[in-house]
Amino acid sequence: MTNKIKSAKLPSGLSRRALIANGGALVVGFSLSDALAQAPEAPPVAAAPPPPLPGSLRVAPMIDAWIRIDAAGKITVLTGKVEIGQGVKTALRQVAAEHLGVPLGSVTLVTADTARTVNEGYTAGSQTLQDSGTAIMHAAAQAREILIKIAADKLGVDAATLKAEDGFVVAADGKRLGLGELVAGDVLKVKAEPATASKLRDPKSYKVIGKSVQRVDIPDKVTGGAAFIQDFRPEGMLHARVVRPPSYGAKLASVDTARIETLPGVRGVIRDGNFLAVIAVREFQAVKAMEQLAAAAKWSEQPTMPEQASFAAWLPAQDKRAIPIRDVKGDAPAPAKTLDLEYFRPYHMHGSIGPSCGVAQFKDGDMTVWACSQGMFPLQDAVAQLIRLPKDKVRCIHLEGSGCYGHNGADDAAADAAYIAFKMPGVPIRVQWMRADEHLWEPYGAGMVMRVKAGIDAKGMLTGWDYEVFTDTHSTRPGGAGSTLVGQSIENGFKLPAPQPAPQPNGSGDRNIIPPYKVANLRLIHNFQPHMKLRVSALRGLGAYSNVFAIESAMDELAAVAGEDPVAFRLKHLVHDARATDCVKLAAEKFGWKAGAVTGRGNGRGQGVAYSRYKGLAGYCAVAVEVEVDQETGRVRLVRAVAAADSGTVVNPDGIKNQIEGGIIQSASWTIHEQVSFDRTRVLSRDWSRYPILRFSETFESVEVHVIDRPGTPFLGTGEASQGPTGAAIANALFHATGQRIRALPFTAPRVKAAIGV
Amino acid sequence: MAKLSINGRAVEVDVEADTPLLYVLRDDLKMNGAKFGCGLGQCGACTVLVDDKAVFSCMVPVSVLEGRKVTTLEGLGTIDKPGPLQRAFIEEQAAQCGYCTAGILMRAEGLLRENRRPTDAQIRERLSANLCRCGTHNRVIKAVKRAAEYLRTAATTDSNRT
Amino acid sequence: MGCLRHYPLGRGGRGDSGLSEARCDARGNMRVIRGLLIAIAALGVIVGGYAWRSSFAPIDRPQASSFPVENVKAGAVLAAIGNCATCHTRDGGAAYAGGRPIVTPFGTIHATNITPDPSTGIGGWSEPAFIRAVREGVSRDGRHLYPAFPYDHMAKMAESDIKNVYAFLMTRRAQVSASPANELAFPFNIRSLVAGWKLFFLDRGGFTQDASKTAEWNRGAYLVEGLAHCGSCHTPRNVLGAEDKSRAYAGADVQGWTAPALGATSVAAVPWTGERLAEYLGKGRSPQHGVAAGPMADVIGNLAQVPDSDIKAMATYVASLAGAATKERQERGARAIARAGGEGAVTRPAAAAAPGASVYAGACAGCHGEAGRQPLDPALNLALSTTVRAASPNNLVRVVLGGIGRTDNQPGPHMPGFANALTDKQIGDLLEYVRANFTDRPVFAGLDVAIRKARQ
Numbered sequence A: 001m002t003n004k005i006k007s008a009k010l011p012s013g014l015s016r017r018a019l020i021a022n023g024g025a026l027v028v029g030f031s032l033s034d035a036l037a038q039a040p041e042a043p044p045v046a047a048a049p050p051p052p053l054p055g056s057l058r059v060a061p062m063i064d065a066w067i068r069i070d071a072a073g074k075i076t077v078l079t080g081k082v083e084i085g086q087g088v089k090t091a092l093r094q095v096a097a098e099h100l101g102v103p104l105g106s107v108t109l110v111t112a113d114t115a116r117t118v119n120e121g122y123t124a125g126s127q128t129l130q131d132s133g134t135a136i137m138h139a140a141a142q143a144r145e146i147l148i149k150i151a152a153d154k155l156g157v158d159a160a161t162l163k164a165e166d167g168f169v170v171a172a173d174g175k176r177l178g179l180g181e182l183v184a185g186d187v188l189k190v191k192a193e194p195a196t197a198s199k200l201r202d203p204k205s206y207k208v209i210g211k212s213v214q215r216v217d218i219p220d221k222v223t224g225g226a227a228f229i230q231d232f233r234p235e236g237m238l239h240a241r242v243v244r245p246p247s248y249g250a251k252l253a254s255v256d257t258a259r260i261e262t263l264p265g266v267r268g269v270i271r272d273g274n275f276l277a278v279i280a281v282r283e284f285q286a287v288k289a290m291e292q293l294a295a296a297a298k299w300s301e302q303p304t305m306p307e308q309a310s311f312a313a314w315l316p317a318q319d320k321r322a323i324p325i326r327d328v329k330g331d332a333p334a335p336a337k338t339l340d341l342e343y344f345r346p347y348h349m350h351g352s353i354g355p356s357c358g359v360a361q362f363k364d365g366d367m368t369v370w371a372c373s374q375g376m377f378p379l380q381d382a383v384a385q386l387i388r389l390p391k392d393k394v395r396c397i398h399l400e401g402s403g404c405y406g407h408n409g410a411d412d413a414a415a416d417a418a419y420i421a422f423k424m425p426g427v428p429i430r431v432q433w434m435r436a437d438e439h440l441w442e443p444y445g446a447g448m449v450m451r452v453k454a455g456i457d458a459k460g461m462l463t464g465w466d467y468e469v470f471t472d473t474h475s476t477r478p479g480g481a482g483s484t485l486v487g488q489s490i491e492n493g494f495k496l497p498a499p500q501p502a503p504q505p506n507g508s509g510d511r512n513i514i515p516p517y518k519v520a521n522l523r524l525i526h527n528f529q530p531h532m533k534l535r536v537s538a539l540r541g542l543g544a545y546s547n548v549f550a551i552e553s554a555m556d557e558l559a560a561v562a563g564e565d566p567v568a569f570r571l572k573h574l575v576h577d578a579r580a581t582d583c584v585k586l587a588a589e590k591f592g593w594k595a596g597a598v599t600g601r602g603n604g605r606g607q608g609v610a611y612s613r614y615k616g617l618a619g620y621c622a623v624a625v626e627v628e629v630d631q632e633t634g635r636v637r638l639v640r641a642v643a644a645a646d647s648g649t650v651v652n653p654d655g656i657k658n659q660i661e662g663g664i665i666q667s668a669s670w671t672i673h674e675q676v677s678f679d680r681t682r683v684l685s686r687d688w689s690r691y692p693i694l695r696f697s698e699t700f701e702s703v704e705v706h707v708i709d710r711p712g713t714p715f716l717g718t719g720e721a722s723q724g725p726t727g728a729a730i731a732n733a734l735f736h737a738t739g740q741r742i743r744a745l746p747f748t749a750p751r752v753k754a755a756i757g758v
Numbered sequence B: 001m002a003k004l005s006i007n008g009r010a011v012e013v014d015v016e017a018d019t020p021l022l023y024v025l026r027d028d029l030k031m032n033g034a035k036f037g038c039g040l041g042q043c044g045a046c047t048v049l050v051d052d053k054a055v056f057s058c059m060v061p062v063s064v065l066e067g068r069k070v071t072t073l074e075g076l077g078t079i080d081k082p083g084p085l086q087r088a089f090i091e092e093q094a095a096q097c098g099y100c101t102a103g104i105l106m107r108a109e110g111l112l113r114e115n116r117r118p119t120d121a122q123i124r125e126r127l128s129a130n131l132c133r134c135g136t137h138n139r140v141i142k143a144v145k146r147a148a149e150y151l152r153t154a155a156t157t158d159s160n161r162t
Numbered sequence C: 001m002g003c004l005r006h007y008p009l010g011r012g013g014r015g016d017s018g019l020s021e022a023r024c025d026a027r028g029n030m031r032v033i034r035g036l037l038i039a040i041a042a043l044g045v046i047v048g049g050y051a052w053r054s055s056f057a058p059i060d061r062p063q064a065s066s067f068p069v070e071n072v073k074a075g076a077v078l079a080a081i082g083n084c085a086t087c088h089t090r091d092g093g094a095a096y097a098g099g100r101p102i103v104t105p106f107g108t109i110h111a112t113n114i115t116p117d118p119s120t121g122i123g124g125w126s127e128p129a130f131i132r133a134v135r136e137g138v139s140r141d142g143r144h145l146y147p148a149f150p151y152d153h154m155a156k157m158a159e160s161d162i163k164n165v166y167a168f169l170m171t172r173r174a175q176v177s178a179s180p181a182n183e184l185a186f187p188f189n190i191r192s193l194v195a196g197w198k199l200f201f202l203d204r205g206g207f208t209q210d211a212s213k214t215a216e217w218n219r220g221a222y223l224v225e226g227l228a229h230c231g232s233c234h235t236p237r238n239v240l241g242a243e244d245k246s247r248a249y250a251g252a253d254v255q256g257w258t259a260p261a262l263g264a265t266s267v268a269a270v271p272w273t274g275e276r277l278a279e280y281l282g283k284g285r286s287p288q289h290g291v292a293a294g295p296m297a298d299v300i301g302n303l304a305q306v307p308d309s310d311i312k313a314m315a316t317y318v319a320s321l322a323g324a325a326t327k328e329r330q331e332r333g334a335r336a337i338a339r340a341g342g343e344g345a346v347t348r349p350a351a352a353a354a355p356g357a358s359v360y361a362g363a364c365a366g367c368h369g370e371a372g373r374q375p376l377d378p379a380l381n382l383a384l385s386t387t388v389r390a391a392s393p394n395n396l397v398r399v400v401l402g403g404i405g406r407t408d409n410q411p412g413p414h415m416p417g418f419a420n421a422l423t424d425k426q427i428g429d430l431l432e433y434v435r436a437n438f439t440d441r442p443v444f445a446g447l448d449v450a451i452r453k454a455r456q
């Protein structure tokens, strides 16, 4: 059903709101972003009616929705996206400055605010530059042309003789007009033209794009500036803490709140259904009161989860909707050899270092929410529904939080704050989650089982590839009030709408299910199993990390069976894709890959390589790693990583390196350490001691990133590109170090030791 | 009433004696440097120096700080005049979301006050008390080395520096 | 010359510990040394003839494939029970490659390389040479080995087990790593003196089953008394550095840590049962007693590779050291648990005003709880902690200073160290408060000294 709705058929004037009213929120949310993601590479449409507007201009076609210039010449760029540590505050400024012809420092950027910016949905899927960057680029170029035309009229010269430079329109005779002098009236209140009409600057002349500029947000963050939502302290703010149940579905049996209400500083206790919160003047008073409230609360709990130890076997047996992704029969000889393999990844946490935080104030009938989640507009919908206010009475403003890597607790904390603020009108309420709240209640990245059956012919060419993935949903948003914890816990609360799988090419658990390699027979199935035994939602890359782990591990296993070098084996199946080939070759070359050097003989040190193109249509990334394995303990030591990345036009090369590097290290942590542990009733990973992540002593000795710039080509995004290949590269290196193939993540010391044997 | 010396300034705050320093810094003194990450001494986001040594401020009640010297991120420099470590972190762009960065920087400061020539291994070992989720580890190690270099050159040109 | 181990303090306690390596009190105590000299005089007569042992000719390193894999596997488990890797591995070095300094009152001994490298390890050792080393403490070339290697226990091992350990070690990756020379003062550097020591303290009788006990108990006794050499730490030593068998398992000091009493003199609030001990040995924690730290954390780390049946057997034997699980003991345990207030912790009114009370409330209660205040994830209830009840404050001080945690970053209990956060006086106040608030035991003696010593 949903898969078939094509974004092209959406009437452009139809708002997300209208669609939600039609019960199609998810459909549109994803279809819309599909369209945006595909835009850069969409084949030219033959004499179609008006050509589509580029990037998010499709959602908001007015130039002044993106770029505003006041009479004093102050330039404000507005984006519906948010900064989550990926550096877009800087990159988007670069894009605007380049195409407006103004200095980088003169651009003020406003990020998602339901009262000010365009609704660009979620900041997710490495799409900020594709969506917002593309829109701002074209809006800036068109704004520049408009201003030049006005200047030409003023100066009585031909517009072609004018240039926009350093914040001025400059004439051939050296006369300069400031942009503020040119903007009288609503000159930018015009509809954007299609991409073909934009006079984009020639990439060869770029002055700001393609240069490594220092990120604008870092100085505050290293000197104690107010950089995060946690640092936001509106006058008169009170501190709230929520006492969450000890397990999923636990019911609040009884609680004596009277004593808690008399504790020092306590201003109130809220109990509504299974929702329990305390509000105090000072933060530590709130913490202590919360602990006392927790001690007073009695819950009834039920075992609702499967056995963790047998989860990998349990999962494929659950109810499923088998969604065929590809079923292609081609011409290939019968396989000379076949492999039948199964891979597993456990539940992973987002694990933000700063637990989620939200601030809200309900004043004179208006609700304002400050949040650090990825989508202010969907949050606005959720809050409006939660407190039953018209949507225009709810404003959501983004403030930066600790890195979230997807759908973590940020929306929940914001909804907590909004709900409590609604009950205590007038006062700003700050809800800070505690560590255990975050560990236990964030929606995890779902566990997955991947099965590969593949064959190769006598020449070592793939003949067929049969792949199935089994997994829960990878997104429980937007789900309105029903997707928030508070919405679910209050009396007469809300239900999470039944999750739907997102269609390809974005996909969800099936993201990156399509192997990049040439193969004649291809059968791909996404077994969608929304059992939701553990709370789950979008974690960086969704299914991509695990699918790439499985595909790239299997490719290595096939190379070994074929007796071929892993790099050569990949390259000969990538001949149809020049950019992929470049990427793999560059990583191998910079790594110093020697064909035949990896043998799987198991002498304790190994090298591995892996490649993927994120979602099959975004950034290309190849990663090669070297690891060492301690024979006795099974501990994996990360020696070095070398990556090559092609993200299309490079805006901020160092920004891309930083993102790729971070992705590699985070992925290494997932790969060697991480799994959420649980018993039948409770999640056990309540803090870092039971969910260890990579420490400084364990990181690679070196991480090198080589960026391939393709000036003038579409932005492809970067943030999630390196995660998949890194996990697989480590798996492959581990095989070459130990001679053992480990197909279940994570590669903890005991598991590796068990595989090595004595 | 707790008497504290923070970044060389004497301050008095009216709080209960068991209040951890972190809450006093953030909530009462409205300072942003020390961050709440776990409140359990597991992540290091809240790291500050007490008498030049790194501590988890989430686990230090103010009652134990009388007569002792607290240094926070704000004490290392300002946005206009960043200190050597702050400069090095900016130059190496050693942050992504930056939430963990303040605490890491303070632990590195503790190390550099002890040892102007830390090896890679010493930096890694010391910083292992702090967590970063974004994966800035390798950049951070570079930044700490760069800062050590600044300190050494500064020490040779300005012998009065402490 | 006993098996007094050297352990770094605060293994894995991260962060605030500010403590690096414990400096062991190598100067020893004069009483010990004087006693030893007397003994040497007494032994002098015998030593001449008795000390000489033959040498086994070196062999070519056997092929790893010559050892059946079942033997290697069995050997791996035995080596883990024997905690071999802990002493024979230097910090950050390859497993079993030796080089770890073991500080004794008589000087520093460096553990040997027991990987099959022919030149620096045991690659040239034949199986009989290895068996003799384990049973008699004699090196392949006939030299006496210092009893830092606990052959006084290993002598109880069955020959088949020793052979399996041999198979295991000979199939490790050979590491070229020569251990530094021992640093022993005269006259302890005369190896033949060890021969005299053995005469007194090495029981060559092997292990005898007790037919009146269960097979499990016997298996446990065999392991605990032999290979696992628990007495090496938990039994006090005499002036000659040998275990004082008359006070077996009465507890002893090991490099600043106290190996607690395991027998009837245990101070545990809830008397140990076989079940609880098995839990502790298997996981390194028992909610009714505590969390392994210091040297015991290494032991637990190794026991992770040991099958439950052997863990249970050892637990059964150790639990029996305190006598039968009488009704009285069970009731004592139940009372202690009731007093401790289930998951929340107690606060005694008398202790609440103590100077350490606010330190506790701000630094500890967030995890360990206090009256009415339930942390989201409660740590050990201190009213049940054996360490808080111990006669000596050593372990408690060390844990507070250096914390608890795993150096290998595997899931496990964690506590930050407070060495940088708290002054000596504040730690003293805190621990006095903790002792008064959570136990019915007398005030700690020598708290100041313990703190000062642990800081060094």
Ligand code: FES
Residues within 6 Å of the ligand: B035, B036, B037, B038, B039, B040, B041, B042, B043, B044, B045, B046, B047, B056, B057, B058, B059
């Ligand atoms: S907040 Fe203090 S260590 Fe995490």
Ligand code: FES
Residues within 6 Å of the ligand: A085, A353, A402, A403, B095, B096, B097, B098, B099, B100, B101, B131, B132, B133, B134, B135, B136
């Ligand atoms: S930079 Fe985000 S947690 Fe370290």
